[in-house]
Amino acid sequence: MAAGGGRQALALYKSLLRESQKFLAYNYREYALRRIRDGFKATRNVTEEATLQRELQHARESLEVIKRQVALGQLYRPPNLIIEKK
Template identity: 35%
Template sequence: MTGPSRTQVLALYKQTLRNANGFNNYNFKHYFLRKARTQFRDLKDLKDPAAIEKAFSAAQRELGVLKRQSVISQMYTFDKQVVEPLDGKKTQR
């Protein structure tokens, strides 16, 4: 049994980040972005093919949940948080 390729893992990471950015709520969006970055960073040094396959499968399942929740989040509107710019653009510092 061969594990996922580097390309497959990177594609999964990009999909996870893209779906995390789909949340309208600032807190949810940044929570899921942090969670994805932390999980992939923590698992980058895995060497055991079985552990890699298990982590990849778990990440795929979590991506499915994230996609569904992201779509649900887009159905609702939320007031802007204090830390969010009102026009949707990032401010210059």
């Protein structure tokens, strides 16, 4: 992996995790966190530049989707589940 691509990937990974923590609904939050971790783990060993750029673009698009969903979720607060802290 190119050095610049690694830094970009790490920054995107952290941004995705940070933004996913903002989901109010426990199930959405945990699903997003699990998908982010699994997605980055699956593409950890990508060395081909074209594939790396495609994966980074997909992560950027996913970040925008998560931001929109979090904003929408703020409008309609779900009730807390039993497993969540009060």
